[in-house]
Amino acid sequence: VLxxxxxxxxxxxxxxxxxxxxxxxxxLVKMExxxxxxxxxxxxxxxxNGGFVWFKGGPDDRYMTQYIVTGIAHLQKINAxxxxxxxxxxxxxxxxxxxxxxxxxxxxxxxxxxxxxLKQYVPGPVEIQYLYARSFFAKPVPAATEKxxxxxxxxxxLTWTIQSKLLQGQI
Numbered sequence: 001v002l003x004x005x006x007x008x009x010x011x012x013x014x015x016x017x018x019x020x021x022x023x024x025x026x027x028l029v030k031m032e033x034x035x036x037x038x039x040x041x042x043x044x045x046x047x048x049n050g051g052f053v054w055f056k057g058g059p060d061d062r063y064m065t066q067y068i069v070t071g072i073a074h075l076q077k078i079n080a081x082x083x084x085x086x087x088x089x090x091x092x093x094x095x096x097x098x099x100x101x102x103x104x105x106x107x108x109x110x111x112x113x114x115x116x117x118l119k120q121y122v123p124g125p126v127e128i129q130y131l132y133a134r135s136f137f138a139k140p141v142p143a144a145t146e147k148x149x150x151x152x153x154x155x156x157x158l159t160w161t162i163q164s165k166l167l168q169g170q171i
Contacts, residue, residue: 032084039088042068046092050099062103066129069096073136097137101145104130108148118151122159125167127152132170 045052051060052068072089075081081089107127111118123131131152134141141149160171 035082035085039085043088043092046095050095050097052096060099062100062126063129065096065099066126066133069093069100070129070133070136073133077136093137097134097139098142100130100133101142101149104152105145105148108151121155122162123152123156128156128163128167128170131156 044056047053047060049060050065051062052065053060054064072081072093076089104127111121131149134149156171160168163171
């Protein structure tokens with residue numbers, strides 16, 4: 001950022017005020033650089049399949065992926081996402097949401113395959129966290145995942161009173 005592009009720095013009335021404004025300008029530049037670095041690290045921690053890992057080279061982890069997606073959703077909800085990062089964030093979400101949709105679909109398929117009593121099933125924290133994270137996004141659930149998504153939503157609705165306070169809040 002050029003000093004000429006920031007006339008408010010030079011418009012200060014005293015030398016002390018100018019120094020404070022210049023320090024603020026450099027803090028803004030530092031913050032932008034740190035944000036870019038953090039975004040790069042986040043992108044490096046995303047596996048090709050869309051899931052996030054705890055450590056580089058490790059296996060993808062559903063909890064961590066849901067946690068990151070929920071954090072991004074919270075930042076978007078309060079308009080705290082810098083415009084300069086929107087393309088990066090959208091690229092992350094374009095891979096992470098299908099990853100999560102696939103995991104919930106696999107959960108449902110496992111329940112059906114194991115002949116679980118689908119009318120008695122109580123969703124656990126991972127399924128509820130998925131529903132909570134997914135609730136922030138207007139992007140529709142894929143057709144292949146729709147049955148699983150609706151099943152877990154309905155079971156969460158019917159069993160919410162027996163969940164912990166945290167999970168009740170997410171439901």
